[in-house]
Amino acid sequence: MRLLEIIIKKEDKEALEKILDVEEVIEKWISETVDEKLVVKALIRDEHTKELLNDLENKSDCRVVIHPVEGVLPKPESVENKEDKTIGFGKFIAISKEELYSDVDEPVSLSANFILMVVLSSFVAGIGILKDNVAIIIGAMVIAPFLGPNMSMAFGTTLGDLKIIKKSMITGVVSTLIALVISFFWGMLAGDVGNITMDPKPSIEDIILALVCGFAGVISALGGQGGSLVGVMVAAALVPPLVRAGLLLGGAYYTDALNSFVIFATNIICLNIAGIITFYLAGIQPGKWWEKENAKKKTRNAFLIWSLALALIIIAVFLIRKLGGDE
Template sequence: MRLVQVLIPRGSRESVLESLDRQAIDYAVFEEVGRGDFEAMVQFPVPPSGVETVMEELTNAGVRGDSYTIVLPTETVVSQRLSALKERFPGLRISREELHARAEDLAPANSTFFSFLILSTVIAATGLLLDSAATIIGAMVVAPLMGPAVSASVGAILADRRMATRGVVLQVTGLAAAIATAAVLGVILQQTILIPPGVDIQAIPQVAERTSPNVLSLFLALGSGIAGAISIMRGSGSTLVGVAIAVALVPPAATSGLGIAFGLPVVAVAGAVLVVVNLLAINLSALILFYLSGFKPLDADEREGVRASIASRIAVIGVAIAVLSLVLAGVTYASFQTASFEQQTQTELQRQFDEADIEGVELVSVTVDYRPVDYLLGNQPRVDVLVGIPRDLQAPPDLAQRFDDQLTEGLDRDVVVRVGFVEAQVSDDAATRASTGAFASTSRPHTSGNRTLTGTALVSSPGAWP
């Protein structure tokens, strides 16, 4: 429930009270002596979803837009008319006045916003380099991105251009600052002993996750925007929703900055594209939900203009998302193709070994080095095959080329195959074992405890078992 307190302008007392009586609302009236242009203050309880409707009726009864109005949450209201009010105003949607106030509260001062965002980016970039999901999630708690995202949509819906402009500017400049912060941090860290020389950040799983964005990323952003709008309208869970919004924006921004610092344009561009797509999706989903919820400006003369403005804004954002989604669709298709190729390669090689059925020979492992970026750039997949053979069996010297030919014919794709061998000896009680590692250019025995390791030469080609 909400407790509404309104100052009644002089000459409007009778019409305001009659309006409340028509709406079957219990109220209390107090004489106003503090300001000469008001003659009384009336207060009354009403469900959250009814505040906007009741205030519109009071506006028609003479309450001006510049009147002093307070809306307070209440824990308990005892009234004989309360049940009828709840039936008349079901739901939990708040009024536009309350929505506007909450949106203003969520958008912090500029100094606070940029301080927390920069700190969040530093923590997120550290988590990316450490491959620590917990650290990245911790950074999201600090990021203050929910306020600008919500206030931009609320300002557009309620015709508050100042709020809408500030929300958009904070989002754009904030994320640009996040990318720059991560870039500077990456450059600094490379000059220290905290990062090993020659480290490949593309091989870090948390970074790789942000450099291969696909269409599924849109669901995170759209869901975060909808959740943000609902949390504001219902007044619950805004902190947790803010984490979800930050997850869609800060880690990709930090990834883009690290790509700049390490001289990897593919990483920088992929992270930036993901940031822009998620930002647009969050704003689009929040804007649509606020609009469908029935929020509109208090001034009736502005409603038609706002409706046209919202329609054009939704269209522009939708087109931008559609264009950028072509990139996501390309990455999604490339990811599907690389995953399919890996599965087909493993299946094909296993089939060849099963058909050969040579005693003592087994396929130990198949590793495919083929990323979506390789598919998009036309790079050849690299297939590493590890074969287990008895010590007394001579491996064919052209095995890699045979694998290469059969995979190229079977999968219709040029590949590079490397084959390594593992020699194994197993005692009768299986308690003592000796094995060898492959992918070595020379072979020599190594002794460690009761194990004897013998490496065989690597066979490679530009790869199949007979």
């Protein structure tokens, strides 16, 4: 459930009551403010929050504050009308577009904490790779903030929001360069890094895994289940191949470094493709009709670009396996 605090002008009271006159609105309260406005508090079922906010988005001079609800007493009765038993993709969504805005903004901010987490995860991954310790490598995956920029880029692409896309791209490029520079100089100073365990040659299974992780990550975010993202971060494996590529590049093992970087690039591409598809199917789109058409065009173009990049990766995978004498 969500508690919506809606601030409107007095003359908009009747129109708002029509919007709130649905069975998913459990209860509502109206109070008056000192500046001749009304504050309407409505307790809403999760599945209706997105539709209601879309209706309110087109109203001018309307401010909505969204509060998550842990529980209420007495317990609200279930909706009696069960005629429509069709379960659509949107039924699994427990979080609104407005709440997603807040969730994707923090992970892509180039704050001191974000940069520190990138640096720390790079060192942890490097130690795990050099010691060939899987547990340490998994620890680097968990603390690495690399998943956030890719999810937010897919979110911004679906909305056609250039501000989010630009912010995500800058954060992703900067964090990638930080990890790559650290591991590159580490590889130069570490001596012979040729004995570290190499990434396996990229395969179709790696592409499928990255796509599945992308779908899982976005569905977890849409369902408001941020805690399950830890498992997605581990499965996505963005930091280890990037750090391994830097170590090998610093040690002048260029072919092996390229192999690791291809795996890193594959994960990035697949995460974005899966994110765009999932956000689009979930109905994440701007509220205004002219923005929807623009967003669809940007989403289509971005999807084609990422798909082309994935096709090139698949071709590279087959070439690497063929040139490497795949058994």
